[in-house]
Amino acid sequence: MLIVKIKTENSAKNKTSLLCGFVLENSNKVLGLPKFDTKTESAIDQSLKDMEGKLGRLSVIPISGEKHVQRILLAGIGKKENLTKDTIRFVSGKIAQKARELKLKEFSIISPPSFISEPISAVSQIIEGSKMALYKFDKFKSEKAENSPDLTIIISNSNKISKAIKIAEIVADGVIFTKSIANLPPNECTPTTLANFAKNMSKNNKMICKIFSEPELQKKGFGGISAVGQGSKNQSKLIILEHIKGPRNEKPIVLVGKAVTFDTGGISLKPGNAMDEMKFDKCGGCTVLGIMKSISELKLPINVVGIVPSVENMLGGESYRPGDIIKLYSGKTAEILNTDAEGRLILADALAYGEKQYSPKAMIDFATLTGACIVALGTNVAAIVSNDEKLTKKITDSSKRTTEEVWELPLNQDYMDMIKSDVADMKNVGIGRAAGTITAAAFLKNAIEKTPWTHIDIAGVAWTQGATKEKSYNPKGATGFGVRLILDYLQNL
Ligand code: BES
Ligand code: MG
Ligand code: ZN
Numbered sequence: 001m002l003i004v005k006i007k008t009e010n011s012a013k014n015k016t017s018l019l020c021g022f023v024l025e026n027s028n029k030v031l032g033l034p035k036f037d038t039k040t041e042s043a044i045d046q047s048l049k050d051m052e053g054k055l056g057r058l059s060v061i062p063i064s065g066e067k068h069v070q071r072i073l074l075a076g077i078g079k080k081e082n083l084t085k086d087t088i089r090f091v092s093g094k095i096a097q098k099a100r101e102l103k104l105k106e107f108s109i110i111s112p113p114s115f116i117s118e119p120i121s122a123v124s125q126i127i128e129g130s131k132m133a134l135y136k137f138d139k140f141k142s143e144k145a146e147n148s149p150d151l152t153i154i155i156s157n158s159n160k161i162s163k164a165i166k167i168a169e170i171v172a173d174g175v176i177f178t179k180s181i182a183n184l185p186p187n188e189c190t191p192t193t194l195a196n197f198a199k200n201m202s203k204n205n206k207m208i209c210k211i212f213s214e215p216e217l218q219k220k221g222f223g224g225i226s227a228v229g230q231g232s233k234n235q236s237k238l239i240i241l242e243h244i245k246g247p248r249n250e251k252p253i254v255l256v257g258k259a260v261t262f263d264t265g266g267i268s269l270k271p272g273n274a275m276d277e278m279k280f281d282k283c284g285g286c287t288v289l290g291i292m293k294s295i296s297e298l299k300l301p302i303n304v305v306g307i308v309p310s311v312e313n314m315l316g317g318e319s320y321r322p323g324d325i326i327k328l329y330s331g332k333t334a335e336i337l338n339t340d341a342e343g344r345l346i347l348a349d350a351l352a353y354g355e356k357q358y359s360p361k362a363m364i365d366f367a368t369l370t371g372a373c374i375v376a377l378g379t380n381v382a383a384i385v386s387n388d389e390k391l392t393k394k395i396t397d398s399s400k401r402t403t404e405e406v407w408e409l410p411l412n413q414d415y416m417d418m419i420k421s422d423v424a425d426m427k428n429v430g431i432g433r434a435a436g437t438i439t440a441a442a443f444l445k446n447a448i449e450k451t452p453w454t455h456i457d458i459a460g461v462a463w464t465q466g467a468t469k470e471k472s473y474n475p476k477g478a479t480g481f482g483v484r485l486i487l488d489y490l491q492n493l
Contacts, residue, residue: 003152018107020073023053032110086403089125093133093472106152124168131172132473137183170297175480178290182478186262186279191237191310198239205296212238223327224345229311231319239308241292251361252303254354258343258367259285259310266339283462284366287482309346330447335424343369348447363453372436379460379468381405385441388452404485
């Protein structure tokens with residue numbers, strides 16, 4: 001675990017095994033580092049020349065003769081004009097990983113001055129980056145990689161920022177929670193497992209948790225969830241978490257997340273290569289659970305409902321088939337032309353239920369919905385499709401602040417027409433491979449009558465893939481994309 005301590009006085013006066021400071025590219029000083037004796041100063045100068053402040057470069061200088069500082073670490077943050085809202089976050093992640101590698105019990109980071117980053121944002125980024133970077137999925141390793149003893153980070157900062165620190169810790173814990181359940185293998189994580197995570201979380205954090213199971217799902221009209229789940233021996237679940245801490249009559253925000261604990265494609269079977277990655281097809285749902293955990297711990301005075309439809313998409317004698325026509329929760333019928341386009345079926349049910357049950361202010365859904373999203377935007381940017389400009393604007397503002405990147409795709413009537421069916425109200429695929437991400441969103445839009453809604457396709461960003469940009473705080477596996485984004489949105493309502 002990472003224990004965070006803040007010192008408001010100059011950290012260089014404190015005892016530490018590693019004192020870390022940031023360095024701009026080609027600068028001859030470490031930001032905020034106080035003066036040391038001449039021998040140490042010349043070692044620092046030499047190191048500065050060697051590492052040149054290049055982005056992400058670290059240089060450790062052992063200090064002899066000093067009583068309070070055992071080592072100094074210089075951390076390059078690149079050129080001033082290239083600084084982003086993410087720089088301090090991922091460089092801090094690298095520092096924390098270095099401290100762990102050196103088997104330290106504690107390290108100190110000197111907060112960058114305000115011309116680098118505004119103080120609250122800097123501290124948040126240091127905490128988020130360090131915490132997220134230290135997470136490692138080693139649950140199934142006999143030898144734990146880190147055997148991790150507690151590591152204390154001391155941040156020197158002259159401002160009173162205790163609230164920001166607490167928030168950053170809870171946000172990072174939400175991301176880590178999402179990663180840790182999203183990384184679970186499909187034999188260990190079924191819809192029932194996710195439902196149990198939600199139940200436990202609700203008890204600890206005073207949320208209301210409702211779980212709908214089979215055959216109740218069928219009876220209540222969740223035709224999409226029932227159809228997709230019918231081929232698996234693992235029972236389907238609809239997981240609902242209510243955090244009602246705002247004014248009683250205030251409409252909630254509803255968050256929906258796709259949780260297919262494994263997607264074989266069903267009868268329209270996927271090809272074998274990389275099919276194992278379809279254990280990550282539950283990432284949207286895991287993101288919603290992580291957000292709900294953090295919201296409740298932050299005690300945000302708002303009303304938010306998380307809805308997670310969870311199924312396993314398997315093939316067998318009981319599976320749904322291409323050609324089937326099913327009735328969704330919205331009352332609309334859908335012709336199944338490809339059983340691998342299952343996500344939209346379970347999400348359509350959840351969105352329609354969310355709107356009918358809660359008359360929400362807004363609905364936001366997360367889903368690893370289409371391979372086409374990776375073709376369109378790659379693996380570092382999520383696609384958004386929406387029926388409401390204002391909601392989209394707020395989410396893109398949060399995206400800028402958190403650097404969880406999104407890009408909007410259009411959704412006009414022509415796309416809606418592409419999913420018209422000859423025999424039912426709609427079909428679950430578009431026309432060939434054209435605009436696959438948008439036609440999937442078009443299907444979802446049909447589930448909603450009037451609520452402002454934004455769909456976020458996280459197929460490319462939910463876990464690290466071949467073309468994923470390397471970031472210290474996103475080690476291999478699930479990234480928890482969307483948790484920081486939506487927590488920022490909710491805190492700025
Ligand atoms: N879970 C997949 C989408 C996916 C694929 C996400 C690869 C991330 C990486 C989804 O259920 C799916 O299979 N979609 C199909 C839809 C198609 C049949 C219309 C796809 O994208 O191929
Ligand atoms: Mg599929
Ligand atoms: Zn899927």
